[in-house]
Every structure is written in C-alpha cells, then in structure tokens.
Amino acid sequence: MFTKNSEPVSLLRYWTVRYLITLCCGLIIIGVVSAYWIKYAATEKQLEVTRLFAEEVADRVVDDNGHVLVGDTLRQVLDNRRKFMGVDRNLLLFVQNQHGELIYSRPGQLPPLLQQDLPQLLRNAEQADKLKQRNGDVLYVVKKDLEYGDKVLGKVILLFPETDIKVGKEELQYLVIMLGSLGVLGWAVIYYHSRKLSEPIQDVVTAARQIVEGNYDVAVNKQIKEREIHELVYTFKEMADRLRQLESIRTELLAGVTHELKTPVTSISALVQAINDEVVSGEEAREFLEICLKETKRLQKMVEDLLDFNSFAVGAIAVASEEQNLNKLVREIASQWKIVQDSDGATLYTNIPEKQTTILVDPGRVQQILINLLNNARQAIGEGGKIELELYETASDLRIDVKDNGQGIPEEEQSLIFERFFRGSNKKDKVRGLGLGLSYSRMIAKTLGGDLILKESSTAGSTFTFILPKSIAEQKACS
Template structure:
C-alpha cells in the first residue's frame, strides 16, 4: 500500500494553480522589465540627443568660433525640469582636434576626458561605454558644424543604472503584477473551493454508506451539468443500495426460514417414523411428506445455484428451429396437467399462420412456466389466464395475462430485482424471489427481453419479446 501522504483536492489544485500563476507572472515580469529597460534606454538617448543638439547650437558665436555659453548650466537645468529627468547628464565639449575644451564636473570626468577621442571616433551606432572600474555609461555625440565644417563635438553621458532607478514604469509593473497575482489567487481559491466542495460532500456521503448509513443528504441544485449528474447518480446509487441492503436482510431471513422449515419438518417426520411413533399407512404418509419437502428443498438449492451461474453470465443457449405456436401450446398443456387444482381457465391465442424462430425451447419453457406460476399465485381462486402469441416485422411477442389483483404501483419498478418479493406475496407463497429475475436474464441471453406491459387491480400482463 502506498505510504504517500494524501492531501485534499482543494489544497492540491489551489497550490498547483498558484504555482502556475506565479511562474506565469514571473515570466511576464521578466519580459516586461526587459522591454521597459529597452524603452527607457531609447527614450533617454533620444532626450540626450535633443540636449546635445541644443548645446551644439549654443557653442558657436557669430564668427563661427567655439565659445562657452555662461548660461549653459541654467539652460540644462530648465531642460531637465521640463523633460522631468531625475538625473542630470554630464557632458564634454571637444574642439576640432577632438581635445577637451570644456569638461562639466562629474564622477568620471578624468577617465572620460582620456576616452573622448576614442568615443568620437566610434561607430555612430555605439551608445554604451564601460569604464575601467566596471561602470556602464550611455553616451550620445553631436558634431558642432559651421558652414558644413566640423569645428567641435558635444558628448553627453548618463549612468545606465540611473535609468532603472528613475523609471516609474517598473513601479507600475510591480503594482500591476501584484494586483494580477492577488486577483488570480482569489479567483483560483473561489473556483477550486466551489468545485471541490460538492466532490467532498459526495466523498463524505460515501463514507457514511461504508458505515451503513444510507440516509444521505446532498444538494442537487448544482448548475454545473457534470456536478449535477454526479450528485444525482450518487443519490440514486445510495437509494438503490439501501433497497438492496433491505432486500439482502430480508433474503437472509427468508432463505433461513425457507430452508429451516423443510429441514425441521423432515427431521421431525423421520424421527417419528424411526421411533415407531407412527406405523403402517401413517408412516408411509409421513415419508411421502418428507419426499415432497425434500423435493421443495432441492428446488430452492437449485435456484440458488442457478442464480450464481446466471449472475456471472454463464447462461447456455442451445438454439434450434421451432414452430413457436406448437411450442407454446405444448408448454401450456404440460403446465396445466402438472397442477393439482383445476380452478383456473387457461386459454392460448395464436395466429393462423406458422411462426418459426431459432431459439432454445427449454429456456422458453422456463420463462413461460414462471410467468404462469406467478399468474396463478396472483389470482388466488378461480380465474383466467390467457397466453397470446403475436408478431411484428422485427419481433415475436408472447403475452401472459391474468385477472388477478395486480402489482402495486410502488412495487412495479422492483419486481425484476433479484430476491425481491412483494409484501403480500411474502405472506402467501414460499420462495426466494428469483423467478422473474431469472426469466429476464434468460430472455436477454437469447437476444430478447421480458417486460411488465401493464398491471392494475384488474390483472397484469407480462410480455416475452423475441427477436426474429
């Protein structure tokens, strides 16, 4: 047996949904962060290019020579405020020979001054430089031109990590991902709880059934079709098990009683003969009674054995061509001759044409005998039984109709259940309640069926249906 620890359905799926959600949000967060970083980098470079263009315009006097604008830093401060930059970029002004002409103060001034000529000569697509101590800077360059002649260069720098520090998009991203995570968890929690609750209720109800309590209560008003089918089917199963348990209890009591009665009778009668309490003709009568009781006991044991065989589907059918009209006539005649009482009128109705079918005559006899016996028990006095043979293009029907008391409506759905016996029949007839169940099994094994066509206080009609 597996020793793996079991957890609840609610916890199992909630945990996995949350893990999946977190992984999904993490991937979205990483990809979004990369995109925001790229977008912010391009945005900062565009702003620095605009500032470099403005500085280059202010670095040339009327004679076309480089000069330093005394208000340059104030202009840069205003641009920083208007563009909402959190960090002011630092810059270099180079002359025509690419020598530093002006160096704005900054943490990397000396190192950038030595790299100035290298940066100006770099490819126009280059926008990053890595310093000796590991710092990464973004830079843009702009040539200063007079009459289409290069007279100098403006190079602006900003620290790459300042972009991340100053970006509000990251804050919005983290707020959005946090909100989505919380909303996703809440949705998963509520949906999983709603899904797991009815399943848990069914599992708890199953435990009650295991403990022998069949009085379970489940909410059948579920809007989900699958959940509704599960609960409805489980409730029907519980009701059916309750009925079967009652039938099993009654069967055990009935079988015990039915087997005990002939055994006790036989034992008493044989003991009386043995002890010479009765002699002569009376002893012979006692032995005749013992023979009848033994025959009845043997029949009940055979029924139980047949039931076990039929229950596992081992019903042997030996088919042969039969004139069904003659077969029904012969079966009814044998049944009537085998009865001691002659208080019932038995009539057989069959069509004038011959009906031939490939079937097992012995199995047909078993079914009709059982139906005739049940009809005789239902009449309880003088009455009439009518057997009618008919056919359609696809089927052959044998109807057995009686004018007895009929079967109560509340019992009609159970009459083909194994070991089921109606309340009134229990008091009048000894038996195990297997006749109709056997008969239907046989009919289905032959490819047909046995049904209760109608039943009322005026009588009942059972129909054996055979396929052509």
C-alpha cells in the same frame, strides 16, 4: 498502502498550495517582463529628451548668417537648457565641423580613458546608436546635423552612459504593490473556490464512512451548481439508496429463505416422527408418506433453484443454441402449460402468427423463461383470470408478451422485481418461494442475446416482454 511521505493531503491544501506556487511563478515572470519594460520605457524617454536637447544645441550653434558659433556663451546657454530640460549632467556633447574636426566638447576635460578612445568613439558614433567602452560601460549615441538651408555645416554628437538611465522609484513601488495585491487576491480566490469544491466531496466521504459502518440512512442533499460534482453527489446518493434497498432485501431474504427451507423440513420431520411412533397407520400413514414426498420434492426444487441461480450468475451454465421455428416452439410451450393448468380454471389466449420464424436459440431456456412468466401470471390472476401470450416481430428483434389481468405490481416495487430474492408484497404472504424466478429468467434472456423487461403494469394487469434477436430470421428473409 501509503507511506509517511506519500500520505495524501486534503483537496483544499493540495490545490491551494499548487495554485499559489503557479501564481508566484507567473507573477515573477510578469514582474521580470514589467521591469524590463519599465527600463525600456525609461531608456526611450531619456533618448527622446536627449534628441530634443540635440535639436536645441543645433539651433543655438548656427546663427542667422550660417556661421557655427562656439564658446563661453554657448556653454552658458547649453548649461541652462540642460537644467531646464532635465538632461543628466554626465551628458557628453561634441560639435564637429563639416570636415569632421572636433570644434567643441562639453565637459572640456574628459576622463583619461575616454580621452584616449575619443577619436575611435566619434568614428564609431557615425554608424552606431550604442557604443561599448573598453571598461565595459555602454554609451548611447544621439546625432543631429548642423544645417543652414540645404547645406550641412557640421554635426552635434551627444553621448550618455547607460548607468545614467534611472528607473523611477515610484514605478517600481507601484509594480511591487500591484504584483503583491494580485498574489494575495489570487490566493484568496483559489482558497475560497477550493474550499467550496471540497465541501460536497467531504460530505460524500463522511457519508461513505457511515455506509462502511452499516448506516445506510445518509443524507447528501446540498444544492450544487457544478455539473460534475452534482453528478458525483447524486450518483452516490442513488448508490446509498440502492444499498439500503439491497440490505433490506438481504435481511428479508435471510428470514424468507430460512422460513421457506425450515417449513418443509419441519413438516417432514413431524410426519416421519408420527409414522415412526405409530401414531398413524395404514392409509393414513401412506398419506403422510405422500405428503413427505411432496415436501421433499419442494425442498429439493428450492435448493436446485439456489444452485442453478448461483451457477448461472458465475457463467457456469452453458446455453446450447440451435435453429428453431420460434412460432412452433412457443405454441408447444403454451399448449403444454395449458394442459397442466386446465383444472385450475385459468384461461390462456395465444396470438402466434402462422408465418414461420426461424432463429438460433436454446429451446430449453426459452421454455424455462416462458413457463416462469406464465406461472407468475397465473399466481397474479387467481381463479377465472385471463392470460394472453403474443408473439410478434419488430424492426430489430422478436418479442413475446405475457399479459395478465391481475391487480398489477405496485409502482414503488416495479424497479425491484428483477432483483434476486425480491418478493413483492402481493406474493410474499400468498405464494411460497425464494424470489429467484424473474432474476433467473432475465439472466437467461441476456445470455441468449435478448432481454426480459416489464413492459407495463397497472391495476388492470401486468405485461412482461421476452426479447430475442432475429439474426437467423433476417437471413431467412433475405435468402
């Protein structure tokens, strides 16, 4: 049971919100990295321009005779070049001679704090590309030697503060627009796909609610490309069809069981009432009593079938396995069944190998299954029909086929014949029963470690196959 705070939300809302949060986190990370990269690119650009300016200064300071020239003329030329090259006005320029003595500085008047630290800064500039002042400001350093031929005449040192590195406003605007566009596009895409994903699931939920209300005629026929969603919808549709079939069988079962149980009770009641009222007497009364006894036994058999089936379904019936010669067992079962059926004109042909096959099995349960299959075959063929019973061995198991030449089972009913209480259209109006025989027999076969299947069925007849494991048979063959 969900509380108010833990109430589930729709698939569309759930995944859209979570994707949007993930997208925003990702875009923030991308924005931070992009901003850092833009700042790095701006710094590299500023350094490159400053290096070009340092080379320009070095060319201007040294004349053709190898003399270092400083003065008002140099100041004017450098100011013009700074404006032309776009070098920031906060740039500090120093020229040292070959002895490391300061012979020129621009601007001439330095701030007091910088003036105090200047000697130390110039010494540090020899080894570092960045300098940190006492007030925390960072200065970038660009150096260029003054050369004349192979001789070094001095050095040009340029310092500019980190705060002068300006990131272009347009670049930041482009970044914000790009990230915003990606965010909107990403949200729109996940919203569209989440909505598309949730629609077939919502259809399944709606259909499930209809089934809960007792309406099994639901339609879920949308074409879905996603394999997992397609399998979900297709499996649900199969389940709905299955439930509709089972509901139909249940309704028919209720009517059938009521009818089957009511008929002998009504007959017994009428016959006993006739005897009690002395409507009949003598031999006729004895005949009525015999009919009552038969109907009572038939009623008892149906009730026992119901009880046995329910007990077996919950695993309450034990199977007592023992070593058996399967060839002999099948031959005896066929012979016993044949004796009972001879008077009805049904012909049973057996094909049982003479080779002894020993397996671990419950003979009583095997007999139950085979007798039920033979009785069903007898009901399918009518008078003068033919039944074939064959025992054979495959690579993995032992099999017993029961084949008849009756009219077969309709194709649309073949998938339902092992359902409990299902009775085919060929039998329900001709043979009275509860429709538990095949279902019960299959459950027994599975408990024995095997199976019971419909091998084939057509208008030429049907073949059922009873499968048994052959572990003991393999041990005998190896010994």
